Amino acid sequence: MSAWRPLSTDELPTPPLETFGGPAFEVLRAAPAGAPAPTALVFASPHSGGVYPADMVAAVRLPIETLRASEDAFVDRIIGAAPSLGASVVRARFARAYVDLNREPWELDPAMFDGDLPDYAHGRSARVAAGLGTIPRIAGEGRPIYGRKLSFGEAKARVELAHRPYHDALDRQLAAARAAHGAAILIDWHSMPAAAARGQRSRSGGACDIVLGDRFGAACSPxxxxxxxxxxxxxxxxxTRNAPYAGGYTTEHYGRPAKRTHALQIEINRALYMDETTREPSEGLARLTRDAETLTRALAEMDLGALR
Structure with missing residues (x-):
């Protein structure tokens, strides 16, 4: 198996965003361009990016360090070995606060924008009400991110230049997995604040370390x-399963077991591998990285026929 590498620009289905000297996301594969997908696995890391473009920085009222608390820090490192084990990986480079790739493309809060939004914008979802739409309104314990109203043109640029091509790339990797193996397994990797995990108990009664979200069984084979x-x-x-997170847009949108695509969200308690105050990794990061490799091997060896 050849070493993984990022796909070149001409291999991507839509142009990447180049405002900071690199693409808005990266696709990492074990196989060279044009070769069949070595396994049915596609991993996604939509919230591990840490790039804050200048146009956003000029408009925000909060320190960037406050916004960084919403990042799924180090998750892309935890799954870093996945391409060498046969899984394709699509990872974001933009920060979640800039554009949330685990939302519908037009899940926008009308209160954030100067003027009316188009009819196709979805402004009444629970996520928008919470301030966490495609362009998040709040961060840092509910504080408003922006010091002014945004234009719809700003939101449209972020969606068309980052959200759309990211999902085009993810859809392309899933299609390649189905073509090569008859099915695709999408694992959407995230992390959660320790506070969110604290109230959950596993089957053993212990505090929650990891939440599996399968949309209560709708997004993948049990x-x-x-x-x-x-x-x-x-x-x-x-x-634990489905509480407090049952899976977001990615899991819901792509999880179609009847159409040979199985999607599962994995949420990791950040306290396992980092100091949430200093944002420094702990010794737990090495353990989680090794264990993610073990899980990836088990998934790669799974009998896909059993999923039907």
């Missing part, structure tokens, strides 16, 4: 969820 749960519990983690 055998996939059970395998991931079994592997993680065998590695010593306390696992």
């Amino acid at each position: 055998k996939l969820t059970a395998l991931v749960e079994r592997e993680l519990e065998g590695l010593g983690y306390n696992v």
Whole structure:
């Protein structure tokens, strides 16, 4: 198996955003361009990016360090070995506060914008009401991010130049997996604040380490969820399902078991691997990275026929 590498620009389905000297996302694959996908696995990391473009920085009222608390820090490092194990990885480079790739493309809060939004914008979802739409309104314990109203043109630019091509790339990797293996397994990787995990209890009664979100069984075969749960519990983690996170837009949108695409969201308690105050990694990061490799191997060896 050849070493993974980022796809070149001409291999991507839509142009990447180049405002900061690089693409808005990266696709990492074990196989060279044009070769069949080595496994059915596609990993996504939509919230691990840390790039804050200048146009956003000029408009925000909060320190960037406050905004960084919403990042899924180090998640892309935790799954860093996945391409060498046969999984395609699509990882974001823009920060979640700039554009949230785990939302519908036009899930926008009308209160944030100067003027009316187009009819196709979705302004009444629970996520928008919470201030966490495609362009988040709040951060840092509910504080407004922006010091002024945005124009719809600003939101449209972020969606068309970052959100759309990211999902084009993700859809392309899933299609390649289905073509090569008859099915695709999408794992959407995230992290959660320790405070969000604190109120949840695993089957063993321990505090929650990892949450598996399968949209209450709608997004993937129950055998996939059970395998991931079994592997993680065998590695010593306390696992819960669908609470407090059942899976976001990515899981809901792509999870179509009847159409041979199974999607599962994995949320990792940040306290396992980092200091949430200093944002420095702890010794737990190395353990999680090793355990993510173990889980990836188990998924790569899964009998896809059992998912049907």
